Amino acid sequence: MIFLVYEEIQHIFRSYDIRGPFNKELTPEVVTRIGLTYGTFIGGKGTIITGRDVRTSSQIVENAFVAGLNSTGVDVISYGTLPISTVNFMIWQETCDGGAVITASHNPAKDNGIRFRRFDGTGFTSENQKIKNLFYSNDFKRAPWDKLGKTHQISNKIAVSKYIDFILSKITVSDPTPVVLDTGNGAASVVAPYLFKKAGCQTITLNNQPDGTFPGRSPDPLEDPLDDLRSLVVSSNADLGLAFDGDGDRAILVDDKGRKVQTERAATIIAEELIAENGGKGTVIANVSCSMVIDEEVSKFGGKVIRCRVGDVFVAETAKEHKAIFGVEISAHFFLPIYGYYYDDAIMASLLMASILSEKKEKFSNLLEKVPSYPFLKENIQCKDQIKFQIVEKIAEEALKEEKVEISTLDGVRITHENGDWILIRPSNTEPQIRIQAEAHTQERVKELLEEAKTKVIKEIKKLEN
Numbered sequence: 369m370i371f372l373v374y375e376e377i378q379h380i381f382r383s384y385d386i387r388g389p390f391n392k393e394l395t396p397e398v399v400t401r402i403g404l405t406y407g408t409f410i411g412g413k414g415t416i417i418t419g420r421d422v423r424t425s426s427q428i429v430e431n432a433f434v435a436g437l438n439s440t441g442v443d444v445i446s447y448g449t450l451p452i453s454t455v456n457f458m459i460w461q462e463t464c465d466g467g468a469v470i471t472a473s474h475n476p477a478k479d480n481g482i483r484f485r486r487f488d489g490t491g492f493t494s495e496n497q498k499i500k501n502l503f504y505s506n507d508f509k510r511a512p513w514d515k516l517g518k519t520h521q522i523s524n525k526i527a528v529s530k531y532i533d534f535i536l537s538k539i540t541v542s543d544p545t546p547v548v549l550d551t552g553n554g555a556a557s558v559v560a561p562y563l564f565k566k567a568g569c570q571t572i573t574l575n576n577q578p579d580g581t582f583p584g585r586s587p588d589p590l591e592d593p594l595d596d597l598r599s600l601v602v603s604s605n606a607d608l609g610l611a612f613d614g615d616g617d618r619a620i621l622v623d624d625k626g627r628k629v630q631t632e633r634a635a636t637i638i639a640e641e642l643i644a645e646n647g648g649k650g651t652v653i654a655n656v657s658c659s660m661v662i663d664e665e666v667s668k669f670g671g672k673v674i675r676c677r678v679g680d681v682f683v684a685e686t687a688k689e690h691k692a693i694f695g696v697e698i699s700a701h702f703f704l705p706i707y708g709y710y711y712d713d714a715i716m717a718s719l720l721m722a723s724i725l726s727e728k729k730e731k732f733s734n735l736l737e738k739v740p741s742y743p744f745l746k747e748n749i750q751c752k753d754q755i756k757f758q759i760v761e762k763i764a765e766e767a768l769k770e771e772k773v774e775i776s777t778l779d780g781v782r783i784t785h786e787n788g789d790w791i792l793i794r795p796s797n798t799e800p801q802i803r804i805q806a807e808a809h810t811q812e813r814v815k816e817l818l819e820e821a822k823t824k825v826i827k828e829i830k831k832l833e834n
Contacts, residue, residue, distance in 0.1 A: 374398075374401075374503075374504065377393045377394075377398065378500070379798075380393050380394060380481075381496065381497075381499070381500040381503070382496070382797060382798050383493075383496060383679060383681075383797040383798075384483070384491065384492075384493075384496070384679050384680070384681050384797075385481050385482060385483040385484070385491070385492075385496070386402060386481050386482045386483075386496075386499075387472050387473075387475060387479060387480070387481030387482075388479060388480075388481065389478050389479050389480075390423075390425040390428075390429065390478060390479065390480045391425070394429070394479075394480055394481065396428060396429075396431075396432040397432075399429050399432035399433050399436070399482070400432045400433070400435050400436040401436060401503065402433060402436065402482060402499075402503065403432065403433040403434060403435060403436020403437040403438075403439075403440075404436040404437075404439060404440060404508045404510075405436075405499055405502050405503045405508065406433075406436070406437060406442075406468065406484065406499065407436060407437045407438075407439070407440025407441070407442045407508075407509065407517075408440055408502060408507070408508045408509040409495075409498065409499060409502055410442065410465055410466060411509070412440040412441040412442060412509035412511060413441055413442065414442060414443070414464070414465035414466075415442070415443040415444070415445060415463075415464045415465055416437065416442060416443075416444055416445070416464055416465055416466050416467050416468060417444075417445045417446075417447065417455065417458050417459045417462060417464050417466075417467040417485075418430060418433070418434065418444055418445070418446045418447070418455075418467060418468050418469070418470065419446070419447045419448065419449070419450040419452070419454070419455035419458075419467075419469050419470070419524075419527075420448065420449055420450075420469065420470035420471065421449070421451075421452075421469075421470065421471040421472070421473075421554065421555045421580075421614055421615040422449055422553070422554055422555050422557075422578040422579065422580045422614070423470075423471075423472065423477060423479075423480055423580040423614070424477070424580035424581065425480045425580075426449075426470045426471070426480060426580065429470045429480050429482070430446065430470045433468065433470065433482060434446065434519055437517060438516055438517035438518065438519060439510060439511060439516060439517070440508070440509050440510060440511055440517065441509070441511035441515050441516060441517050442465075442517040443517045443518050443519070443520070444517060444518075444519045444520070445462075445464070445519075445520045445522060446519060446520070446521050446522065447522055447523075447524050447526070447527045448521070448522075448523070448524040449524055449555060449558055449578065450524050450527055450528070450555060450558060450559070451554075451555040451556045451558070451559055451560075451612075451615055451616025451617070451715060452469050452471060452473075452483070452555070452615045452616060452617045453531075453616060453617060453711070453712065453713040453714065453715050453716065454527050454528065454531045454559055454616075454715075455467060455469050455485070455489075455527075456469075456485060456489035456490075456709070456711040456713075457489065457527070457530070457531045457534065457709070457713075458527050458530070458531075459485050459486075459487065459488070459489045460487075460488055460489035460709050460711070461530065461534075464487060465487060466484065466485055466486055466487050467484075467485035467489070468482055468483065468484050468485060469482070469483045469485065469615070470482060471483060471555075471614065471615040472614065472615075473587075473613060473614055473615050473617060473618075474586075474587050474588035474589075474590070474613040474614055474615075474618060475587070475588075475614070476586075476587070477580060477581050477582050477587065484496070484499065485711075488709065488710065488711075489709055489710075489711040490681065490684045490685065490688070490710050490711045491680065491681035491684065491711070492681065493679075493681050493682060493685055524558060528558060528559050528562065531559065531563075532559070532562060532563050532566060535563060535715075535716050535719060536563075536566060536567060538707050538716075539567070539716070539719050539720055539723050540567070540723060541567045541568050541569055541719070541722055541723050541726045542723075542726045542727055543568075543726040543729070544568050544569060544570045545568075545569050545570065545607050545608065545722045545725055545726045546569070546570040546572070546604065546605065546606040546607050546608075547564055547569045547570065547571055547572070547606055547607065547608045547609070547610065547722055548571075548572045548573075548574060548597060548600050548601050548604060548606045548608070548609045548610070548622075549561055549564060549571060549572070549573050549574065549576070549610050549612075550573075550574040550575050550584075550585070550589070550594065550596070550597040550609065550610065550611040550612070551573065551574075551575055551576050551612050551616075552575050552582065552584060552585055552586075552587055552589060552611060552612055552613065552614065553575045553576075553577060553578060553579040553580075553581075553582050553583060553584050553585075554578070554582070554587055554612060554613065554614040554615060554616060555578070555614065555615045555616045556612035556615075556616030556715060557573075557575075557576045557577065557578050558578065559616070559715060560610070560612065560616070560715055560718070561573050561576060563715065563719060564719065564722070567719055567722070567723075569722055570606075572600065572604055572606065574596060574597055574600060575596075582614070584596075587613055587614030588613055588614075589611035589612065589613055589618065589619075589620040589700075590613075590618065590620060590699060590700055592611070594609075594611050594620065594622065594628060597609050597611055597622055598622055598626035598627070598628070599626065601622050601623075601624065601626050602624075602625065602626040605624075606624065607624050607722075607725050607731070607732060608621065608622070608623070608624070608721060608722055608725060608732055609621070609622030609623075609626070610622070610718045612714065612715070613700075616714060616715055617680070617701060617712055617714055618699060618700040618701060618714055619700055619702065619714035619715070619717065619718045620700055621634045621718070621721065621732075623731075623732040623733045623736060624731050624732050624733050625733045627733075629732075629736065630659070630741060631658075631696060631697075631698055631699070631700045632654070632658050632659040632661050632662050632696060632698065633659075633661060633736055633739045633741060634721065634736075635654075635662065635694075635696040635702065636661060636662060636665040636666065636739050637721070637724060637735055637736075637739070638694065638702070638717060638720060638721060638724070639652050639662075639665070639666050639669065639671060639694050639696075640665070640669045641720070641724050642693050642694045642704075642706050643666070643669040643670055643671045643693070643694075644669070645706065646693050646706060648669075648670040649670050649671060650670075650671045650672075650692070650693035650694065650706070651671065651672055651673075651674055651687075651690050651691065651692040651693065652666050652671050652672070652673050652674070652692060652693070652694045652695065652696070653673075653674055653675075653676055653683050653686045653687045653690065653692045653694070653695035653696070653703065654673055654674075654675055654676075654683075654695070654696050654697075655675065655676055655677060655678045655679070655682070655683060655696075655697050655698060655779070656675050656676070656677065656678060656776060656778055656779045656780070656782050656792055656794075657678055657698040657792060657805055658675075658696060658697070658698050659698075659742060659744065659807055660742065660788045660790065660807060661739060661740050661741070661742065662696065663788075664740065664788070665739060665740075671693075674686060674690050674692070675776065675778060676778065676779075677778055677779040678697075678698075678779050678794065678797075679697075679797070680697050680699075680701040680703075680712050683695045683696070683697050683701065683703055683712070684703060684710045684711055684712065685710075687703055687705050687710050688705070688710045691705075692705055693705060693706040694706060695712075697712070700714065701714065702714050702717035704716055704717060704720070742807050742808065742809055742814075743807065743808055743809075743810065743811045743813075743814040744805070744806070744807045744814065745805070745806050745807075745814050745815065745818045746803065746804060746805040746806070747804050747818060747822065748796070748799075748801040748802070748803050748804070749801060749802045749804065749822065749825050749826065749829070750800060750801055751795075751800060751801060751802045751825075751829055752800055752833075753800045755829070755832045755833070756795040756796070756800065756801070756802050757795050758832065759795075759802060759825065759828040759829060759832065760780050760781060760793055760794060760795050760802065762828050763781055763793055763824050763825070763828060764777050764780075764781035766824075767781050767783050770783070772785070772786055773785055773786075779792075779794050780792060780793050780794020780795060780803075781793050781794070787809065788809070789806075789807065789808040789809060789813055789814075789817065790806065790807055790808075790817075791804070791805070791806045791817045791818070791820070791821045792804070792805045792806070793821055793824070793825060802825050804818060804821045804822060804825065806818045806821065
């Protein structure tokens with residue numbers, strides 16, 4: 369019976385992490401078993417660092433996870449509530465064997481999860497499948513009673529102080545740039561306001577009280593209209609608005625006119641700065657969903673773009689492989705390996721944008737006017753998990769027969785036309801869906817590309833279902 373219960377929750381093991389509704393699928397019993405699994409995976413010895421977001425269940429999840437870890441003989445250093453970039457920083461800076469962050473990122477408040485980290489702070493990729501296999505193997509390492517692991521609780525203020533000092537050793541803000549920070553009642557609230565104030569910014573905060581029910585707005589700023597932030601930026605004459613997600617690993621930027629800024633357009637401004645800082649050259653990593661504006665603009669600055677799979681962990685892995693200086697994910701993750709580490713850091717990238725604005729002494733909206741913006745559409749088609757990968761593979765086979773197009777099968781299939789217009793068809797890693805995204809130079813063309821892709825997907829679904 370217990371084994372059957374575990375069989376029913378296989379979907380909580382995802383490509384990037386483990387995630388699900390607390391006390392339904394992600395119960396304390398399941399989390400303890402995950403702790404046993406991770407402890408066994410790293411050999412039942414050594415020390416790992418943990419941290420957690422502000423969710424109402426995060427303390428319980430961390431306790432259960434650590435109990436499983438300690439029972440294998442692994443020691444734990446817990447820094448408590450921190451944004452994920454600060455936990456990653458402590459893992460990278462300290463001598464340890466890896467880490468884990470208790471978080472469901474931008475998911476609704478009812479959810480929680482666990483993200484495993486390597487000793488350099490980057491996230492697991494292929495290791496996540498090994499973790500899943502080990503969880504279901506029931507072959508765990510259990511330490512004897514006199515060799516159990518120990519847990520050390522350390523104040524998050526120590527981590528915050530070290531993190532802020534490091535960032536300010538790399539980035540300075542020359543003028544008291546006015547910034548509005550919407551931390552969304554999430555984990556960024558324990559770091560971002562202190563960092564920006566210490567950097568010399570005129571800082572106004574919004575939704576800055578940590579609260580795991582997220583009363584101010586959704587923990588997902590990508591989907592939230594951010595009306596309060598946008599209004600406050602305009603009424604306070606701020607140069608920049610910033611909205612962080614639940615664990616602070618995503619940042620949506622708002623310009624001085626109160627407009628949400630497309631992630632890739634903001635990224636081109638940062639890329640220009642970092643390429644110049646790197647002697648007019650450098651590699652930038654972008655996932656396959658990112659706009660073609662990245663390719664166009666980065667080439668103007670003297671850099672080159674390499675594409676990778678969707679998922680922040682894959683951007684980090686590709687950045688490491690190609691010794692990149694910058695990376696971006698369409699979902700508002702930013703990577704700054706030029707400063708020494710490969711994990712994403714939306715908080716540091718946000719301060720870098722404030723620094724750029726202060727140095728250039730130019731309005732954010734004026735800088736954005738120099739960056740093109742192209743029509744973009746996306747749609748999800750419901751499709752059974754059992755056939756979604758087959759369908760995309762079939763469409764990729766057909767696409768490879770086409771002439772005068774560039775085909776990438778890095779993640780699903782991306783078809784790029786001679787003028788740069790493109791369509792991406794990929795199976796969702798987390799849901800029974802096929803995701804379609806299209807970008808073109810005109811509104812008419814992007815609609816046409818989307819409809820063509822939908823027709824292909826629906827046709828293949830009907831074939832396999834009949």
